[in-house]
Amino acid sequence: PPGGHKTAWKLQEIVAHASNVSSLVLGKGSGRLLATGGDDCRVNLWSINKPNCIMSLTGHTSPVESVRLNTPEELIVAGSQSGSIRVWDLEAAKILRTLVGHKANICSLDFHPYGEFVASGSQDTNIKLWDIRRKGCVFRYRGHSQAVRCLRFSPDGKWLASAADDHTVKLWDLTAGKMMSEFPGHTGPVNVVEFHPNEYLLASGSSDRTIRFWDLEKFQVVSCIEGEPGPVRSILFNPDGCCLYSGCQDSLRVYGWEPERCFDVVLVNWGKVADLAICNNQLIGVAFAQSNVSSYVVDLTRVTRTGTVTQDPVQDSRLLTQQPPLPTAPLRRIYERPSTTCSKPQRVKQNSESERRSPSSEDDRDERESRAEIQNAEDYNEIFQPKNSISRTPPRRSEPFPAPPEDDVATAKEAAKPSPAMDTQFPVPNLEVPPWSQVVTSTPAPKAEPAIIPATRNEPIGLKASDFLPAVKIPQQTELVDEDAMSQIRKGHDTMCVVLTSRHKNLDTVRAVWTTGDIKTSVDSAVAINDLSVVVDLLNIVNQKASLWKLDLCTTVLPQIEKLLQSKYESYVQTGCTSLKLILQRFLPLITDILAAPPSVGVDISREERLHKCRLCYKQLKSISGLVRSKSGLSGRHGSAFRELHLLMASLD
Template identity: 85%
Template sequence: MATPVVTKTAWKLQEIVAHASNVSSLVLGKGSGRLLATGGDDCRVNLWSVNKPNCIMSLTGHTSPVESVRLNTPEELIVAGSQSGSIRVWDLEAAKILRTLMGHKANICSLDFHPYGEFVASGSQDTNIKLWDIRRKGCVFRYKGHTQAVRCLRFSPDGKWLASAADDHSVKLWDLTAGKMMSEFLGHTGPVSVVEFHPNEYLLASGSSDRTIRFWDLEKFQVVSCIEGEPGPVRSILFNPDGCCLYSGCQDSLRVYGWEPERCFDVVLVNWGKVADLTTCNNQLIGVSFAQSNVSSYVVDLNRVTRSGTVVQDPVQDSRPLAQPTLSGPTIRRGYERPATACSKPQRVKQNSESERRSPSSEDDRDERESRAEIQNADDYNEIFQPKNNISRTPPQRSEPFPAPPEDDLAIAKEALKPSQAMDVQLPLPNRGSSDFVPRLPVATSTPMPKAEPAVIPATRNEPIGLKASDFLPAVKMPNQSEMVDEDAMSQIRKGHDTMCVVLTSRHKNLDTVRAVWTTGDIKGPRAGHSPSPRRSLWKLDLCTTVLPQIEKLLQSKYESYVQTGCTSLKLILQRFLPLITDILAAPPSVGVDITREERLHKCRLCYKQLKNISHLIKNKSGLSGRHGSAFRELHLLMAPLD
């Protein structure tokens, strides 16, 4: 009798060196599940075909690390946001830059393409959400409401709403047409990192670092259920295309959840570490993760995963006892009303009609002239991006799923042939429905992939623009917008940094003074017969100039211990240095050059100025009652020589 072939449930597909430096972001194409885009600290966006070792193209233009990338559903446009706050959109078919969008003041944390219109949403560490019109290169709306970085943005399947998740523990739902917030969902106790719309129903899922996944009803605007007990922070979630379940990419595992009631259908062990993105293709789930400059991809065979209470029939394990499937009822929520037709993508500059061509001086024409495309893998590029027979390109769809590697471990094969015992997933949830799952051990094989230099496609940047608000849907003509070059944008970003530089310079000076004092001996050593306190021999004019501004802050503190420390320190300085300061300032000018005396005179003048500032504060507080009042009156008397 022939030995049956053992099929794996999860396996490692490949590992590639994606960038010359660390990978900072990556995303899978949701249309085909076969396209992968990565952003790196080398300021590049590289494009890959899943399970192929060579880079298809490398897009340049950003001048800072790429923090977020996103492909549109037809996988013909890609948008990338950088650490500096700039956003760039590339046309993958034409292998050129399409738009440059400027307006955010901090890192771009999240991006998403509108499913039907020519719009892109961006969320930033500056807490703002912006909606961009790619055709007009302008900001349509700015949504303000979050108080911390916006980590994830998702458009609803019908294109009417936008969901946002942020570090302020909240999820917000925005009405794009009205340009305002519809509802705010509170309940997470940690930063919310990801949100996803149900593909068919008015349902929203959100995952947080508090290790929970919450489901929100978008008709009643209330929580439906909450999945607790995740092994770590929730980084990636994905609804099954038919909406029967939700996949959660956990640390080294995939979990399959239902929400009415909340329950776990299955757990599949996958050695993918911290998975960054998920998608489905040909009834397989593709997951990608990155570490330093490497990107790894993994496959889970969904035919062998329990979903929505149905039981997986394993051809090798037909004889094992099967659990009774759970029948799912009709949906209890409304479905999305999608438009009959989708909007076309932004038109490229080069048109067939002479009347539609722009002048050679336009920005897009200039970018088209200056852009170069060096395709290293022409076959891959033509297969994915080039339409055949002048027919519009469709997303790359393949009927064949990724093949599982053959099982080469006989012991594991025999173990897989044994009937598995059903186990109930223990979730600390109220009214949890019981379901069975079969734990499976993944056998991930890693095939060394040759390191290849990516084909570089330099893309010239469009000049960034000034942005004005307009209506979302009506395509009205935008007024002339003021142009802004990169130097002006950087100068605006640098505003306010001068103050920080002054503060850091002052701190550096103070640290140098303390270090110089520290090297002379034990700065906190006690004197004989006295309680531990700074040695008087260590108090010099240099130390006084550093300490006096801090004493002034202590005297204004609301904490009693701080005020007491300030009074004690000021009294010590007045007793030791005030006579010296007044004598040096009152002495006649010296004859000749005496550098040491000039330095001492400069320090005395600085101390005198600082003491005068403090004397006004002491005078105002000398009228207080109690212990502090007497201390301030004593200091006021000691500072009388200053007048």
């Protein structure tokens, strides 16, 4: 390369443990902090490009198989072969928690982005969600049939993605405590999953040598990159989400997914790279062999990251014709992010004593025997104890890592495969409020709250949806005293009970009519009660049996559908869309045919009646079509539902 500039180089090699290294991870916040776990049962902490260990964490009694740093890089969690998990507070240099409950090797860990939770995946096929403050296991997610290799929380903190040796990727809803979707398709163990930083998109890498991209609204595959040189172990999205990096054997590959293409290949002799991070427009890769750990740098300013470079116009135009033109390409939904960027490490510390649940003596012994030994005070103070402790950042603002002067094989660079210029900036859509953050008024959305799950210490720990959402600072909010808080809760509780009791009574009334077998009358009775929640409950049943629908049912239901489509509750809108789609598919052709038929000669009462119903339905549908048109511009799942309805209603005009 001109002027001796390098694209990739080896930074350093250290002896990280007295015996073999069993796991290692980079801090994603700074890209400069490295944690290693060893067969010597220790967790060691390093600053990239500095030769000395900063801290050594002891206490595990079997090899450390998995480690993870939280984003602010002030907590670290490590899981061992025996199934025990320990959390250390790096700033206080002490053990914070010991979490016991898995029966086998811990293969994967992740910190929740806002709440004080850790997720762990094990060889025992279970995934557990732990409350760090209370030492309790809050949920156990069962569903995988083999070891869980990788766990990631979504950027908005509402979901957990898991990848396992059973060839599947699963997506879990944290507040509901259940699986939302399973992504089959890989033909080998799935080693790694990563969420796109902004869009509803998930990437998974497998030993089958493919990377798959999944759409998290439609829950289907977007594209698949095949022919990786070996098992896929480490992938990382660029911070702005423009591309995905894959750390292959001896190379870094840069991919796009719509359509799938390779932007660049950079040769780096890092062997099997175990983790990637980005810092100062440089990509850091780390690899281990026996007791040694090596770090490598790739200068991203010299890497092609978007599809602007083209080499074969013929193939380009062919690829472009396969793709829909850009303006109509659907926008993928974007995560709702916290309005405040306050991380809450302090809460962990304040509550760690006051909220401790009389731990067993075994735990106390565990925590007494666990140490955080500072090995290098100078580095430790620089990183974890800065003078201005309000804005603690690991050595983040420091200069990029300099390239070595002498020439190196690692600079070789293959030409990228030709790729069309398909990249666009995604505008942030105006998102609907998630149903769990809505205020309950007189008609609550039918959303089940998660049950209270007993923890391993038989202490009930209830989860609120707000536990999984970022803390929002509300101005001028005075602290509530306990009595006030209780009376507020009681007031809300009483209202809720009244609402549910009346809803139950209303549903009983409808059910009594339903048992006579007259569906039209039961729908009429539900409408007469004038409680939308009852209509929703009934429609959810009727929607499942299309054969029950008759034309006179439509005349009763259509005005209700119009109300549902304007509801602030997501589930009401969904039910309304489903019913409307059913009516359009079954009855719109019939209605237009009857209205277009020539008038009959003589008196035909039943025909006259039918014609009257059709006119009524037609009028109601015309009224709804304006509403559907106005909502078809929405982004996300509802937008696509309204766009489909808009197409179905085209024949009304």
